[in-house]
Amino acid sequence: MSDRITRNRAFLRELFAGRFQRHALIMSPPMPVPPELGDYTLSSRPVTEWIPAVMEHNREQNRYLEALGDDAVPAMRAIHSNTGVFAGAFGCRIHTYDTETPACALSLVETAAEADRLKEPAIDAPPLDRVWALARAARKALGPDVPICTPDIQSPFDIAALIWKKESMFTAMYDAPEAVQSLVAKCHGLLKKFLLAFKTEFKECNLVHCPVYWAPPELGCSLSEDEAGSMSVDMFEQFCLPTLVDLSRTFGGLFMHCCATADHQYGNFLKIPNLRGLNRVFQAPGPKPAIDAFSGRTVLMMAWISEDTVRDMIRMARSDTRFLFNFTGLPLDEAKAVHERLRPLCSVR
DSSP, X not given: OOHHHHHHHHHHHHHHHSOOOOOEEEEEOOOOOOTTTOOTTTOOSOGGGGXXXXXXXXXXHHHHHHHHXXXXXXXXXXXXXXXXXXXXXXXXXXXOOSSSOOOEEOXXXXXXXXXXHXXXXXXXXXXXXXXXXXXXXXHHHHOTTSOEEOOOOBOHHHHHHHHBOHHHHHHHHHHOHHHHHHHHHHHHHHHHHHHHHHHHHOSSEEOOOSSSOOOOGGGOEXXXXXXXXXXXXXXXXXXXXXXXXXXXXXXXXXXXXEOSSOGGGHHHHTXXXXXXXXXXXXOTXXXXXXXXXXXXXXXXXXXXXXXXXXXXXXXXXXXXXXXXXXXXXXXXXXXXXXXXXXXXXXXXX
């Protein structure tokens, strides 16, 4: 492990759970796209066919880090997976498109009785068996020091909302709440057991899937909570919050992505112990409510942004605001220019 990577690990650990030094800036290379292979979780081809792309992406991460000196920690990132891998383990069919639209899970049940009949699957049930196979092949190819990343992780409630036809499930939250809670509990059980086993097998791991950054695995796991905008504060507290709290307590913290219209849930998010990082895709009224709510408590992790957005957010920042800015997919020369322009701003408190 290079001195630069060691320093970056130490810096990010401090950013998430220690002394604030400055905002983080991570420039990630484009993900390799082998079109003839597609989504590795849906294919019957040997996962070793995806390893050249995994290795090339890791080499690119190291090349960018050497050229830029940013805050990245190169890792094995799962390529071409989809949001339905855990729903698929319950038996959902994964639908693919002729376009570049990512594959998605199709609902499996429509009624409370059908949901009650579902059993919690094993952590290596298809397509999760492909996740394990790729991770093991990557560990063999990349060596013991490169962190192995998880696939896309949806929250327990969001997994349940893929399994159960959504309009029927949301009605059942009023008419059959015990059935909804039971399915969420099964999704929570599968996810928790999977992550515990993943962390045990891959000592060097990155329990983060979105956006692109590294976090110490002892500081928590990462997930997407995108149904938060579809329900009231009380319903979120009843159906979503308990599993998020448990996962945070189990893994030492939580990193969360949420691209929903969910500003009204910030009070609930703050009930999650050790919410280390929050990635939002802001709608109106923009980032100010999040800065006000989470400064001094949670790192606001920004991705899919412009340079102007970075400048605006740093101007809005309070003295105790912590940001992680992630730019993904820029060619190296452009990434270097953006990094050179923004790095001085990240030191301003």
